[in-house]
Amino acid sequence: MSNRPSASANERTQVVSQMFSRLVPHYDRMNRLMTAGRDGRWRRLAVEAAQPGDARVLDLGAGTGDLSEEFRRAGARQVVSLDVSGPMLVRAREKYGAERIDWLQGDALHLPFADEAFDAVASAFVLRNLPDLAASLEEMARVLRPGGRLVGLDITHPPDTPWGRILRLGFEQGVTRIAGLVSGDRSAYRYLPNSLTGEPTADALSAMLEAAGLVEVSYRRLSMGAVALHTGLASSRSP
Numbered sequence: 696m697s698n699r700p701s702a703s704a705n706e707r708t709q710v711v712s713q714m715f716s717r718l719v720p721h722y723d724r725m726n727r728l729m730t731a732g733r734d735g736r737w738r739r740l741a742v743e744a745a746q747p748g749d750a751r752v753l754d755l756g757a758g759t760g761d762l763s764e765e766f767r768r769a770g771a772r773q774v775v776s777l778d779v780s781g782p783m784l785v786r787a788r789e790k791y792g793a794e795r796i797d798w799l800q801g802d803a804l805h806l807p808f809a810d811e812a813f814d815a816v817a818s819a820f821v822l823r824n825l826p827d828l829a830a831s832l833e834e835m836a837r838v839l840r841p842g843g844r845l846v847g848l849d850i851t852h853p854p855d856t857p858w859g860r861i862l863r864l865g866f867e868q869g870v871t872r873i874a875g876l877v878s879g880d881r882s883a884y885r886y887l888p889n890s891l892t893g894e895p896t897a898d899a900l901s902a903m904l905e906a907a908g909l910v911e912v913s914y915r916r917l918s919m920g921a922v923a924l925h926t927g928l929a930s931s932r933s934p
Contacts, residue, residue: 704827715779719759734761734820737848738761742817751771752771752775753806753816754775755817756803757776758780760790760791760798764796777799784799805834814839818849820850828894833908843929844929846924850922850923851923852891854920900914905927909927910927
């Protein structure tokens with residue numbers, strides 16, 4: 696069976712790109728509000744998990760560059776910051792410049808890199824927006840050197856407990872209001888609360904990472920279970 700992305704996947708990529716491009720003026724403020732300012736700490740945990748010292752890192756879905764900047768601060772030798780939205784990258788470069796960071800437009804379904812090009816591939820709040828998650832994970836694994844680390848930080852389905860159901864309701868209802876208030880974009884605040892619909896649970900995502908060829912896959916829950924930080928290592932490839 697071919698893993699080539701479908702036409703509908705490519706079309707969804709364009710829709711998501713256009714939506715996030717419209718949100719650029721409000722994007723950073725939305726992140727702070729929707730996470731109560733905790734997203735910075737979560738990104739630092741993702742960087743620590745990637746072990747970026749003297750590494751060549753791909754920041755996939757870089758947005759306005761906050762994760763890329765954390766990698767640079769942590770000593771990464773080079774950060775390649777890729778996003779499907781050109782306006783996002785313009786804003787990121789305005790914020791952080793270009794020292795040891797290369798800003799590049801592209802998408803996760805067609806990574807423009809050779810096999811084994813990176814020591815780490817990381818993403819923050821991107822996985823649930825990918826139109827073909829399985830194909831994108833295979834692309835991430837392809838560009839990792841053997842032993843390289845994949846790190847994925849994202850909102851996830853909370854545990855099926857009374858508290859978890861409260862968290863889910865807060866995401867579905869609270870995010871709608873906050874996104875609409877800050878962005879003034881009705882399509883955005885309809886999209887964001889529904890972005891988990893049909894997406895894998897934390898356990899199912901771990902299984903998908905293993906199916907993509909990663910080993911030593913694990914995750915930890917953050918923010919009382921509403922956010923998950925997944926990690927895995929690229930396995931050695933057969934000659």
